[in-house]
Amino acid sequence: MSGDATPREIAVVAFAQTDHRRTTDELSEVEMLMPVLHGVLEQTGLKTADIGFTCSGSSDYLAGRAFSFTLALDGVGAWPPISESHVEMDGAWALYEAWVKLLTGDADTALVYSYGKSSPGSVRDVLTRQLDPYYVAPLWPDAVALAALQAQALIDAGDTDEPALAAVAARSRTDASANSHAQVRGSVPQGDYVVRPLRTGDCPPVGDGAAAVILAAGDRARELCERPAWIRGIDHRIEAHGLGVRELTDSPSTRLAAEKAGVFERPVDTAELHAPFTAQEVVLRKALRLGDDVRVNPSGGALAANPVMAAGLIRVGEAAARIHRGESDRALAHATSGPCLQQNLVAVLEGDPR
Amino acid sequence: MPEILKAPLVLEFPFTRSLGPVQSAFLSGLRERVVLGVKTGDGRTLVPPVEYDPVTAEEIRDLVEVGATGTVTTWAWNHEPRRGQPLGTPFAWVLVRLDGADTALLHALDVPGPDDVRTGMRVRVRWAEERTGAITDIACFEPYDGEEGHQPAAHSGEFEDMVTGIVAEARLDYVYSPGRAQTDYIRALSEQRTVGERCPSCRKVYVPPRGACPTCGVATAEHVEVGPRGTVTTFCIVNIKAKNLDIEVPYVYAHIALDGADLALHGRIGGIPYDQVRMGLRVEAVWSEGGRYPDHYRPTGEPDADYDVYKELL
Ligand SMILES: [Zn+2]
DSSP states (O other): OOSSSOOEEEEEEEEEEEOSSSSOTOOOOOOOOHHHHHHHHHHHOGGGGGGGGEEEEEOOHHHHHHTTTHHGGGGGGGOOOOOOESSSSSSHHHHHHHHHHHHSSSSEEEEEEEEETTTTTHHHHGGGGGSSTTTTTGGGOHHHHHHHHHHHHHHHHTTTOOOHHHHHHHHHHHHHOTTTTOSSSOOOOOSSSSBBBBGGSSOOOOEEEEEEEEEEEEHHHHHHHHOOOOEEEEEEEEOSSOOOGOOOOOOOOHHHHHHHHHHGOOSSSEEEEEHHHHHHHHHHHHHOOOOOOEEETTOOOGGGGGOOHHHHHHHHHHHHHHTTTTTSEEEEEEEESSSTEEEEEEEEEEOOOO | OOOOOOOEEEEEEEEEEEHHHHHHHHHHHTTTTTTEEETTSSEEEEESSSSSSTTTTOOOOOOEOOOOOEEEEEEEEESSTTTTTOOOSOOOEEEETTOOOOOOEEEEOSEEEEEEEETTOOEEEEEOOOSSGGGGGGEHHHHEEOOOOOEEEEOOOOOSSSSOOOEEEEEEEEEEEEEEHHHHHHHHHHHTOOOEEEEEETTESSSSSSBBBBOOOOOEEEEEOOOOEEEEEEEEEEEEEOTTTOOSSSSSEEEEEETSSOOOOOEEOOOOOOOGGTTEEEEEOOOOOOOOSSSEEEOOOOOOOOOHHHHOOO
């Protein structure tokens, strides 16, 4: 952030997520979501009526139903009327909208939540519907196939190989052992090819889950949280939609977003990267110039739990929670959307000096 | 916990999409076995072509013909083809830079196994026998042992009988579960009972229950049987016959506050001429033989309810 006027300070003050599971048949979306909404409200002592702005992220294609987000609104207590918005994207982008709303001074607190139930459908097929409808979607290339093209491009470029990808998978799931919310934890076989060169171990688990955070501005944040995770910068950028136009081994949009968010001004100690496929972590580490001294995905990342539409918001939440707990002083959070890292959001979070 | 209901849900949607001038030329070209690209301001040739330069966002229209042969820039082996994909046998997904192009096109490559594909291999288009002006007019790619030689040549982009639109067919399959609260509701209906849930905070009874109180934002769980009688709170007269609906028009569709419920649900009113339905009319559910939900609601013959009794439920 730069400019003449000093912008309002805005922080993540609370974070909650569900236990991510392969199926949650017994719960509707709102039933799955409510515990995390109550979780962040309890952490801050806020009531629904205290929240200045509410923003959510989800997808009708996952739900198999039009305007599906309106049913989830029952969980936030939307009567009497509240100030509310929705993005048909990962909740990280809902957080971006809420951050902008708080910057304008229109609100002092914001509730951001997102959720996704992948279990009713086939998420590989569902995600084909976000592709270019003229040249790409009619071929039904699924999400794993597109990620595999990117992985092979990295292998051809000498940026990685299959054992290195397996090591990313193993490290992620080992780290997830300490994360009680994760869906896949501990030692997991790398498995057979799904779409070569990606094996089951290189791919995220398919599952259901939800997350919520509360943002607050300035002194309000200090009242609500002992050590707020201040958002020092946040930016999101997009690549050309044509896969064959992009350089798949790099992520210029991530690098640009990081630059605009101020990532490169000082080192970060933690990075929560939204890399659903192992090879994407290789791309992101390079784009973000992360050294071996940076703790990457201590939560286990999206390879341990990837509730579609919530996994990016969870990266922001996990990074913030480490600051809340005093385990990090300056953390980077990244979220992605679209095939092969098409859209990328980067945030820098900092705790007050100790 | 009783078993949660599940049912298959199929969504099919044929979006009709119009094409801009560049996409129209490209897809018309494929129908005639001609592959077109578009030149950007800095002289690069994009295949497949787009209407706006991905770098400068300038409108671009400068069409060129490129080769139907090309080079694989990356690939992935798909040993289990899925519904809708170009080939039913195992194949490689490939990005192919066609001769004369600077960018790559996504498609399928027909080779026996993963050992028969590598980055840098030469391939050519295998045309579909029946071509309609769609990306699937390229059936797939196949190996080709010729050298690269094609230079892009200017092309008017004009063909007889231009393709101006496509139908983007989609089908997604789900196994849908309505969750606990709505499962309970649907199960009770199959026993010809209507069950709502009471909010522990504001004490309102919601029908149908969705597991949460939209006012308080808290979970609801306490079952409350409501009805079977209720009051028409408001209604409309439907004069348009819906597709696949075997009901004579005009008919009345109404909001009905079942006795004991704090929210009106909606249903069709029968057993009374449409122009005699009124606010306050007392009705009861009518279940058809083997029906899993009320077919319609009919007058009970009781005196009308006082406005004051149901005004909060409008
Ligand atoms: Zn209530």
